[in-house]
Amino acid sequence: xxxxxxxxxxGILALSTLVTxxxxxxxxxxxxxxxxxxxxxxxxxxxxxxxxxxxxxLRVSPRNVTGLVDALVDSGHVTxxxxxxxxxxxxxxxxxxxRRFVAQLQKSHRNLARTLFGAxxxxxxxxxxDVLDETTRTFARLMEEA
Amino acid sequence: xxxxxxxxxxGILALSTLVTxxxxxxxxxxxxxxxxxxxxxxxxxxxxxxxxxxxxxLRVSPRNVTGLVDALVDSGHVTxxxxxxxxxxxxxxxxxxxRRFVAQLQKSHRNLARTLFGAxxxxxxxxxxDVLDETTRTFARLMEEA
DNA sequence: TATTGTTATACTCTATAACTATA
DNA sequence: TATAGTTATAGAGTATAACAATA
Numbered sequence: 501x502x503x504x505x506x507x508x509x510x511g512i513l514a515l516s517t518l519v520t521x522x523x524x525x526x527x528x529x530x531x532x533x534x535x536x537x538x539x540x541x542x543x544x545x546x547x548x549x550x551x552x553x554x555x556x557x558l559r560v561s562p563r564n565v566t567g568l569v570d571a572l573v574d575s576g577h578v579t580x581x582x583x584x585x586x587x588x589x590x591x592x593x594x595x596x597x598x599r600r601f602v603a604q605l606q607k608s609h610r611n612l613a614r615t616l617f618g619a620x621x622x623x624x625x626x627x628x629x630d631v632l633d634e635t636t637r638t639f640a641r642l643m644e645e646a
Numbered sequence: 647x648x649x650x651x652x653x654x655x656x657g658i659l660a661l662s663t664l665v666t667x668x669x670x671x672x673x674x675x676x677x678x679x680x681x682x683x684x685x686x687x688x689x690x691x692x693x694x695x696x697x698x699x700x701x702x703x704l705r706v707s708p709r710n711v712t713g714l715v716d717a718l719v720d721s722g723h724v725t726x727x728x729x730x731x732x733x734x735x736x737x738x739x740x741x742x743x744x745r746r747f748v749a750q751l752q753k754s755h756r757n758l759a760r761t762l763f764g765a766x767x768x769x770x771x772x773x774x775x776d777v778l779d780e781t782t783r784t785f786a787r788l789m790e791e792a
Numbered sequence: 793t794a795t796t797g798t799t800a801t802a803c804t805c806t807a808t809a810a811c812t813a814t815a
Numbered sequence: 816t817a818t819a820g821t822t823a824t825a826g827a828g829t830a831t832a833a834c835a836a837t838a
Contacts, residue, residue, distance in 0.1 A: 503756075503759070504763070504768065504771050504772060504775060505759040505760055505762065505763035505764060505766075505771065506755070506756060506759040507775050508762070508771060508774060508775050508778065509665070509755070509758060509759040509762060509763065511775055511778035511782065512658060512661055512662055512778065513662060513665065514782055515658055515778060515782045515785070518782065518785050518786065518789065519655070519658065519659065519785075521789075522789070533827070533828080534828095535827080535828060550796080550797095551796075551797065552795080552796060552797080560828085560829070560830090561829070561830060561831080562796075562797060562798090563797085563798075563799090563829085563830075563831080564828070564829060564830075565797090566797065566798065566799095567827085567828075568828085571827090583796095586795090586796080586837080586838070587796095587837060587838085588795065588796040588797070588836060588837045588838070589795090589796055589797080589837095590796085590797075609652070609655070610649075610652060612655060613649070613651040613652040613654065613655040614651050615784075615785070615788065616651065616654070616655060616781050616784070616785055617650070617651035617655065618651060619784070620651075620777055620781070624773065624777060625650050625651070625654060625777070626650060627770065627773060627774070628654060628774055628777045628778075629650060629653050629654050629657055631766055631770060631771070631774045632654065632657035632658065632661060632774075633657060634765075634766070635661060635762050635763060635766070636660055636661045636664065638761075638762070638765070639661070639664050639665075639761070639762055640664065642761065643664065643667075643668070679804070679805080680805095681805060681806090697819070697820065698818080698819055698820080706805085707806070707807060707808080708819075708820065708821090709806085709807070709808080709820085709821080709822090710805070710806060710807075711820090712820065712821065712822095713804085713805075713806090714805085717804090729819090732814080732815070732818090732819080733814060733815085733819095734812095734813065734814045734815070734818065734820070735814090735819055735820080736819085736820075
């Protein structure tokens with residue numbers, strides 16, 4: 501049996517893989533890819549945005565955002581609107597269909613959380629979240645230093 | 647503050663993202679992509695394999711394996727050897743450089759586990775791993791049913 | 793001058809289908 | 816007939832560089 505810390509890391513990755521696969525099935529049922537769903541999720545949580553700010557938020561190139569927005573305009577999930585004051589920029593906005601999709605995704609996310617952790621007693625789950633939070637903060641700090 | 651189960655799920659995904667980014671930096675330092683590293687990792691843990699069995703293990707198409715092996719032969723990490731009994735098949739084997747890379751990757755993995763979880767007291771970490779294991783088993787079972 | 797977004801180009805990962813050699 | 820792997824083709828995601836319009 502591997503060390504406890506390696507088992508913890510492998511466990512995180514295994515569970516994350518299962519969750520990701522579940523998300524991909526959700527995406528496929530809606531005919532959307534992970535990259536496009538990321539963009540929709542970003543719009544859903546942060547509101548309408550220029551392509552430049554989307555590129556920064558998603559940490560991809562502006563050229564990449566052009567392609568993703570093209571596809572999402574074609575599929576009817578977003579629209580390009582003129583920026584009110586900067587005529588170089590466009591504002592990408594969710595359509596009704598886009599908002600419905602994001603709402604379904606959020607609901608699916610909550611359902612998954614309940615399915616996964618609903619049976620874990622509250623004190624154990626609270627301790628679990630604590631370890632997760634501490635570890636994430638520690639790691640983020642270490643990565644900034646390096 | 648979101649429900650505890652949603653916080654647990656989001657925490658898993660956030661930590662997994664950080665770990666994945668760390669792995670990608672490691673890969674880039676070695677001039678390898680995630681897909682190629684998966685194949686090397688598979689060879690490192692399960693030993694030499696035919697392309698067909700690699701396609702099954704990685705759950706990608708045989709055609710995809712051809713491309714990945716082509717690239718890894720070019721970069722000197724694997725070789726194609728004739729199959730001892732089946733002249734249709736090739737056996738993909740790690741070179742010395744491939745084995746060194748996998749060994750470094752495993753070492754980096756262990757170091758990361760220690761960095762992440764080394765400061766967590768053993769009883770808390772054991773409880774953490776228990777929740778992780780239970781949740782993963784529950785989820786895997788549910789997905790098989792569906 | 794600097795910034796926003798697009799066109800041009802290219803690379804990787806991925807898939808399916810048709811094909812060859814072998815089982 | 817069935818299987819292992821390759822060639823042919825295609826599409827998505829990603830990147831950089833050059834460019835046009837605007838700030």
